[in-house]
Amino acid sequence: xxxxxxxxxxxxxxxxxxxxxxxxxxxxxxxxxxxxxxxxxxxxxxxxxxxxxxxxxxxxxxxxxxxxxxxxxxxxxxxxxxxxxxxxxxxxxxxxxxxxxxxxxxxxxxxxxxxxxxxxxxxxxxxxxxxxxxxxxxxxxxxxxxxxxxxxxxxxxxxxxxxxxxxxxxxxxxxxxxxxxxxxxxxxxxxxxxxxxxxxxxxxxxxxxxxxxxxxxxxxxxxxxxxxxxxxxxxxxxxxxxxxxxxxxxxxxxxxxxxxxxxxxxxxxxxxxxxxxxxxxxxxxxxxxxxxxxxxxxxxxxxxxxxxxxxxxxxxxxxxxxxxxxxxxxxxxxxxxxxxxxxxxxxxxxxxxxxxxxxxxxxxxxxxxxxxxxxxxxxxxxxxxxxxxxxxxxxxxxxxxxxxxxxxxxxxxxxxxxxxxxxxxxxxxx
Amino acid sequence: xxxxxxxxxxxxxxxxxxxxxxxxxxxxxxxxxxxxxxxxxxxxxxxxxxxxxxxxxxxxxxxxxxxxxxxxxxxxxxxxxxxxxx
Numbered sequence: 001x002x003x004x005x006x007x008x009x010x011x012x013x014x015x016x017x018x019x020x021x022x023x024x025x026x027x028x029x030x031x032x033x034x035x036x037x038x039x040x041x042x043x044x045x046x047x048x049x050x051x052x053x054x055x056x057x058x059x060x061x062x063x064x065x066x067x068x069x070x071x072x073x074x075x076x077x078x079x080x081x082x083x084x085x086x087x088x089x090x091x092x093x094x095x096x097x098x099x100x101x102x103x104x105x106x107x108x109x110x111x112x113x114x115x116x117x118x119x120x121x122x123x124x125x126x127x128x129x130x131x132x133x134x135x136x137x138x139x140x141x142x143x144x145x146x147x148x149x150x151x152x153x154x155x156x157x158x159x160x161x162x163x164x165x166x167x168x169x170x171x172x173x174x175x176x177x178x179x180x181x182x183x184x185x186x187x188x189x190x191x192x193x194x195x196x197x198x199x200x201x202x203x204x205x206x207x208x209x210x211x212x213x214x215x216x217x218x219x220x221x222x223x224x225x226x227x228x229x230x231x232x233x234x235x236x237x238x239x240x241x242x243x244x245x246x247x248x249x250x251x252x253x254x255x256x257x258x259x260x261x262x263x264x265x266x267x268x269x270x271x272x273x274x275x276x277x278x279x280x281x282x283x284x285x286x287x288x289x290x291x292x293x294x295x296x297x298x299x300x301x302x303x304x305x306x307x308x309x310x311x312x313x314x315x316x317x318x319x320x321x322x323x324x325x326x327x328x329x330x331x332x333x334x335x336x337x338x339x340x341x342x343x344x345x346x347x348x349x350x351x352x353x354x355x356x357x358x359x360x361x362x363x364x365x366x367x368x369x370x371x372x373x374x375x376x377x378x379x380x381x382x383x384x385x386x387x388x389x390x391x392x393x394x395x396x397x398x399x400x401x402x403x404x405x406x407x408x409x410x411x412x413x414x415x416x417x418x419x420x421x422x423x424x425x426x427x428x429x430x
Numbered sequence: 431x432x433x434x435x436x437x438x439x440x441x442x443x444x445x446x447x448x449x450x451x452x453x454x455x456x457x458x459x460x461x462x463x464x465x466x467x468x469x470x471x472x473x474x475x476x477x478x479x480x481x482x483x484x485x486x487x488x489x490x491x492x493x494x495x496x497x498x499x500x501x502x503x504x505x506x507x508x509x510x511x512x513x514x515x516x
Contacts, residue, residue, distance in 0.1 A: 020497075020499075024497075027496075050499040050500065050501075051499070052457065052459050052499035052500070053499060053500055056457055056500070058454075058457075063454075064455065064500070068455070068500065068501060071496075071499070071501075303459055303461055303499050304459060304460060304461045304464045304497075307461055307464065307465075307497045308464050308465075311493075326464065329460060331458045331459065331460055331472070331476060332457075332458075333457070333458060333476045338458070338475075338476040340458075340472075340476075383474075384458060384472050384474070384476040385471070385472055385473050385474045385476075387460070387472060388460075388463055388467060388471050388472060392467075
């Protein structure tokens with residue numbers, strides 16, 4: 001039986017997603033239009049909190065007070081006359097009628113719509129997936145569950161090789177939990193990183209007490225109701241009482257696709273973050289947008305990107321026409337090592353030239369990735385301080401074809417390759 | 431003890447007289463740099479530092495502070511009162 005709709009509020013600006021993209025967009029819209037109606041629909045009950053903080057050991061272990069997680073409280077929404085509809089899931093979109101249907105039967109009309117609904121963490125889906133003690137880290141509830149678990153658990157198996165699993169290792173070790181980290185590949189972060197960088201990270205992890213097992217995959221998670229161990233495909237059994245998955249994320253796209261909006265792995269958008277449907281924009285982790293700097297469609301999952309897309313999408317919803325032009329980056333640190341990526345770091349099959357800067361032996365090592373004559377991306381181990389300048393080289397499309405030796409010289413100041421002062425960023429005015 | 435690095439600001443007409451970075455809270459997410467790269471940079475410890483406290487206007491500076499996922503950027507008015515985070 002179809003659920004009858006409960007009410008039919010209309011909002012000039014309707015935002016699906018209460019994360020940093022959606023909340024930033026609501027903020028910018030209110031700053032620029034004092035009288036319009038704005039609503040933020042979030043499938044999570046909470047107003048904006050810091051998703052980034054969730055994977056930081058300092059927060060987990062109580063060194064940073066829990067209250068620091070809140071970024072914009074319910075009072076902020078009230079003060080800014082933004083309707084916050086928390087714990088409500090959008091399930092259907094009608095771009096002709098300009099309505100959004102929620103799971104509880106509510107239908108909302110919109111003037112302009114931003115879909116910033118985010119992605120969900122992928123979890124183990126094979127045999128034994130029903131056991132208690134399998135964790136992912138995406139939402140506040142996930143974080144709270146892990147915070148409770150680390151108080152009583154003794155031995156964790158971590159799967160996946162990326163930023164989240166690196167940070168999981170760190171918080172688990174700081175909580176004195178034994179950690180066995182299973183990597184499907186030959187080394188950490190293969191093939192995104194080269195072997196030398198991957199081994200530097202592995203060395204740091206191992207010094208920090210993480211046992212790394214390479215070329216390993218789980219066949220089954222064993223136990224009764226609770227996780228008691230994992231059986232690997234090679235027959236090895238490892239006893240453990242928790243399994244943490246850092247194995248990627250996916251977007252819930254069916255409801256968008258069913259509305260006729262073009263999707264791929266994310267919701268497709270042009271450089272203005274406009275989707276294929278009129279008056280519908282997208283941003284944040286769910287957006288697969290046209291990246292003008294890299295000249296390709298990309299989908300990114302990080303705080304900084306989501307914040308910036310919220311800002312630009314909002315300005316465009318307000319009637320401006322500003323392309324999203326941003327070199328995205330990721331950074332993390334732990335186990336006495338810092339890791340940073342900027343731009344497009346994917347080199348496999350991309351015909352890229354890679355210039356090594358510094359050496360693994362010296363403890364500080366970067367890879368500058370060139371596409372033709374220009375820098376396209378870079379990875380840094382213990383050289384995070386060079387990330388900003390390399391991001392500028394990428395954004396300004398600097399021809400570095402005559403500067404390979406300088407790029408390879410770890411003592412050369414890369415700022416000298418910037419010909420002009422960086423243009424001022426877009427200024428928001430009220 | 432908190433490890434806070436302070437940067438005086440003397441931009442004409444600005445509400446803010448000081449920017450500060452709480453280095454214990456800073457995790458190097460670099461959202462501040464995304465909003466205002468004339469103001470912020472990461473140092474060798476993956477912490478935000480202020481390279482120019484005066485160029486950015488107030489709205490941009492506030493947005494940079496607001497964007498920080500750990501609220502590590504503090505803004506102070508001319509009376510020395512912390513105005514962000516409030």
